[in-house]
Amino acid sequence: MIMDLNTIVSRYRENGFVSGLPALSPDQVRSMRSCIEQLEMDYTEGAGGYSLNQFFRVNGHVVIPELAEMARNSNILDIIEAILGPDLLAWSVELFIKEAGSNKTVSWHQDITYWGMGETDDEVTAWIALSDVSVEAGCMRFIPGSHKSGLVEHNDTFSSDNLLSRGQEIANVQEENAVHGPLLPGQMSLHHGRCFHASGQNRSSDRRIGLAIRYVTPAVRDHAPGRDWAMPVRGETPRGGWDCIAGPRSLFHPSDLALYDRILAEQSKTLAAGAEGKTNLYAQERA
Numbered sequence: 263m264i265m266d267l268n269t270i271v272s273r274y275r276e277n278g279f280v281s282g283l284p285a286l287s288p289d290q291v292r293s294m295r296s297c298i299e300q301l302e303m304d305y306t307e308g309a310g311g312y313s314l315n316q317f318f319r320v321n322g323h324v325v326i327p328e329l330a331e332m333a334r335n336s337n338i339l340d341i342i343e344a345i346l347g348p349d350l351l352a353w354s355v356e357l358f359i360k361e362a363g364s365n366k367t368v369s370w371h372q373d374i375t376y377w378g379m380g381e382t383d384d385e386v387t388a389w390i391a392l393s394d395v396s397v398e399a400g401c402m403r404f405i406p407g408s409h410k411s412g413l414v415e416h417n418d419t420f421s422s423d424n425l426l427s428r429g430q431e432i433a434n435v436q437e438e439n440a441v442h443g444p445l446l447p448g449q450m451s452l453h454h455g456r457c458f459h460a461s462g463q464n465r466s467s468d469r470r471i472g473l474a475i476r477y478v479t480p481a482v483r484d485h486a487p488g489r490d491w492a493m494p495v496r497g498e499t500p501r502g503g504w505d506c507i508a509g510p511r512s513l514f515h516p517s518d519l520a521l522y523d524r525i526l527a528e529q530s531k532t533l534a535a536g537a538e539g540k541t542n543l544y545a546q547e548r549a
């Protein structure tokens with residue numbers, strides 16, 4: 263069943279997430295997945311002093327043209343525009359990969375807890391399935407309505423089986439209220455930055471590959487401290503607030519790798535702030 267835009271927006275506002283939306287064609291899924299898997303074969307040593315996983319997990323759109331292009335997909339943007347309005351930027355493009363049979367999980371969390379965006383309503387994640395993201399494969403689970411209150415306390419676990427940067431988790435989640443969001447290849451879910459969500463192990467025989475695009479508006483920077491970067495993808499380019507980036511010149515272009523360094527160093531000050539263990543993806547010591 264294809265949902266109309268009004269239904270998508272009202273479900274999103276009511277529940278803080280909406281799942282099963284069409285985003286990519288089978289050809290687009292095949293091409294994106296093979297791009298990722300080719301990079302994995304070609305860059306086993308990483309690039310610019312980073313592992314490939316670093317770029318997959320944080321700000322991939324700064325150095326990998328296909329990830330930047332994905333953030334400009336008009337099917338996705340039409341839906342995001344209905345929620346956030348006409349002026350849109352991509353703050354980060356990320357991959358969440360769980361190998362077949364892997365024990366990796368994602369603990370219950372609210373995305374914007376450590377992002378330096380306050381409690382904003384002006385950030386939405388589009389999470390696109392590049393494989394069959396079934397319940398068995400460890401799809402996301404959401405707590406409906408949890409975005410309606412503010413941010414809650416998270417404990418950092420630094421668990422090695424957790425895909426999150428600090429293994430952060432919310433202590434008291436009423437799991438019996440959780441709703442699964444299974445996705446077929448090419449479908450996407452949207453979730454609000456304060457919506458509680460998590461995901462389990464991949465018990466299927468294929469890799470579980472999800473591509474998350476964090477969309478924001480110019481307003482997110484109105485009251486945010488420090489500097490931060492984003493890539494305008496639709497509407498007016500903001501004149502202040504965000505440091506706007508154009509997207510990669512070419513794959514791992516030296517100037518883009520230098521920009522990646524600068525962005526990560528600055529973001530690490532916020533995203534790794536207060537962490538008592540090592541946040542692998544946001545290496546504070548590089549700042």
Ligand SMILES: O=C(O)CCC(=O)C(=O)O
Binds near residue numbers: 389460
């Ligand atoms: O891929 C997952 O299971 C979790 C993704 C996630 O937490 C997110 O996109 O915010």
